[in-house]
Amino acid sequence: QSQLVESGGGLVQPGGSLRLACAASGFTLDRYAIGWFRQAPGKERDGVSCISSSGGRTNYVDSVKGRFTISRDNDKNTVYLQMASLKPEDTALYYCAAVRIDYSSLYHYCGLKVYEYHSWGQGTQVTVSS
Numbered sequence: 001q002s003q004l005v006e007s008g009g010g011l012v013q014p015g016g017s018l019r020l021a022c023a024a025s026g027f028t029l030d031r032y033a034i035g036w037f038r039q040a041p042g043k044e045r046d047g048v049s050c051i052s053s054s055g056g057r058t059n060y061v062d063s064v065k066g067r068f069t070i071s072r073d074n075d076k077n078t079v080y081l082q083m084a085s086l087k088p089e090d091t092a093l094y095y096c097a098a099v100r101i102d103y104s105s106l107y108h109y110c111g112l113k114v115y116e117y118h119s120w121g122q123g124t125q126v127t128v129s130s
Contacts, residue, residue, distance in 0.1 A: 002026035002119070006096050009124030012086055020081040020124060022096030029072065033099050033110040034079040035117055036070065038092035038126075045095070047112025049081060053101040057108045063089075086128045093123040 008020040022034060035050035049060045049070040058070050069082040079096060097117035101107060 004096050004098060004119060004121035006094060006121045006124040009094060009126045011127045011129065013130050014087060014128055016086050016128070017082070017084045018086065018126060020083065020094055020096075020126070022079045022081075022121060024077045024098070028074070029077050029079065029098065030074045031100055031102075033101055033106075034070075034072065035097045035099075035110065035112060036079075036081045037095045037097060037114065038090075039095070039123075040092040043092075045114055047114070048094070050110035050112055051079060052106075052108050052110045054107040057110060059110055059112055061112060083126070086126075088128050090126060091128050092126060094126050095123045096121045 003025055005023050012018055031053055033053050036048045037045050038048050039045040048064055049068055051058050051070045051072050055072050067085045072079045098119040099117045
């Protein structure tokens with residue numbers, strides 16, 4: 001069964017760091033663009049960061065630029081989101097999502113829209129609070 005599993009969430013104080021992991025099972029991630037999304041209670045799910053299938057392109061929402069870093073390790077079939085200088089407004093359920101890239105023209109593309117992705121994990125909770 002193909003699935004994505006997020007891990008690494010938890011409770012952290014403002015200014016702290018966490019590293020989220022998105023591990024794939026049942027398929028290999030090297031042909032997939034991966035996105036990280038988050039959803040706070042009562043709010044829509046929003047894109048946070050993404051990485052192209054090539055690994056050569058990354059995107060970030062403005063609110064996390066300079067604080068979050070996305071990376072991929074295809075040997076471990078895992079994508080990471082390193083989060084630093086965390087703020088209370090970063091509190092949310094974080095999801096990773098995947099979309100298969102079959103066209104070479106899109107190897108260096110990734111998007112931050114929910115509709116662009118077809119496979120989703122169950123999420124990991126990140127709570128930033130003192």
